[in-house]
Amino acid sequence: MSEINEISEILSKIKNTEDIVLFLNELFTGSELEDLSKRWRILKMLNAGETQRDIAKELGVGLCKVTRGAKVLKDNNAITRKYLRRK
Amino acid sequence: MSEINEISEILSKIKNTEDIVLFLNELFTGSELEDLSKRWRILKMLNAGETQRDIAKELGVGLCKVTRGAKVLKDNNAITRKYLRRK
DNA sequence: ACCAATGTTTCTATTGACAGAAACAATTTT
DNA sequence: AAAATTGTTTCTGTCAATAGAAACATTGGT
Numbered sequence: 001m002s003e004i005n006e007i008s009e010i011l012s013k014i015k016n017t018e019d020i021v022l023f024l025n026e027l028f029t030g031s032e033l034e035d036l037s038k039r040w041r042i043l044k045m046l047n048a049g050e051t052q053r054d055i056a057k058e059l060g061v062g063l064c065k066v067t068r069g070a071k072v073l074k075d076n077n078a079i080t081r082k083y084l085r086r087k
Numbered sequence: 088m089s090e091i092n093e094i095s096e097i098l099s100k101i102k103n104t105e106d107i108v109l110f111l112n113e114l115f116t117g118s119e120l121e122d123l124s125k126r127w128r129i130l131k132m133l134n135a136g137e138t139q140r141d142i143a144k145e146l147g148v149g150l151c152k153v154t155r156g157a158k159v160l161k162d163n164n165a166i167t168r169k170y171l172r173r174k
Numbered sequence: 175a176c177c178a179a180t181g182t183t184t185c186t187a188t189t190g191a192c193a194g195a196a197a198c199a200a201t202t203t204t
Numbered sequence: 205a206a207a208a209t210t211g212t213t214t215c216t217g218t219c220a221a222t223a224g225a226a227a228c229a230t231t232g233g234t
Contacts, residue, residue, distance in 0.1 A: 002124065003125075003128055004108060005108060007127055008105075008111065011098050011101075012101060014170075015099060017092065017095045019166055022166040023167065023170075024091060024094075027123065029190080031189090031190060032190085035221085036091065036114065037089065037090035039114055041090055051179085056223090061222080062224060063181085063182080063223090064221090064223080065223080070182085079109040083101075116221075118220060118221090119220085122191080139210070139211060140211090143193095143194095147193085149193040150211085150212080150213090153211095154211070154213080157211075
């Protein structure tokens with residue numbers, strides 16, 4: 001089984017949020033988690049209908065990064081879409 | 088709430104492994120997932136008692152990366168330890 | 175059809191993770 | 205204790221993501 005599948009299986013079995021936070025902190029560096037945070041904010045802001053330029057300016061990121069998020073959301077079957085809606 | 092907490096909460100609520108795999112593929116690039124895979128393999132090999140030099144050689148990674156994994160496992164309360172044992 | 179706003183791509187420079195090698199430290203073996 | 209093995213840190217160069225700016229493409233309003 002691939003490592004990603006294995007990690008995903010572990011994540012699916014951890015029930016409490018705190019343990020997942022700890023898990024992520026052991027697998028990623030601080031700056032990687034900051035990056036991940038920004039990607040997530042980008043997805044949320046895109047989902048809320050903000051323009052890419054506004055998002056880039058507000059988060060202090062490049063347009064290329066925002067466009068990358070937009071590409072993910074273009075797929076109507078994107079799993080991310082599903083969880084952005086449930087807020 | 089911080090984005091990492093939010094992401095962790097979402098992960099804790101996804102029950103099937105496949106959806107988590109999809110989720111990770113939307114949030115990370117291919118090379119980042121390869122990196123994550125290597126980090127996980129390093130943790131497994133360290134946990135199995137292999138020497139850092141053997142691991143570095145076998146995975147084609149630097150010693151610094153292996154040592155980073157070793158630092159995580161030094162903490163006996165590391166959440167990672169818990170899930171490495173359950174295999 | 176035109177134009178303004180927005181989306182997307184491209185370019186150069188920057189940054190963080192890290193490979194590879196070497197040095198240094200700690201531990202184990204004898 | 206000396207030597208060998210293993211763990212850790214440091215150094216230089218490399219690579220992928222991407223910031224910032226500009227150019228190009230698309231789209232909606234008029």
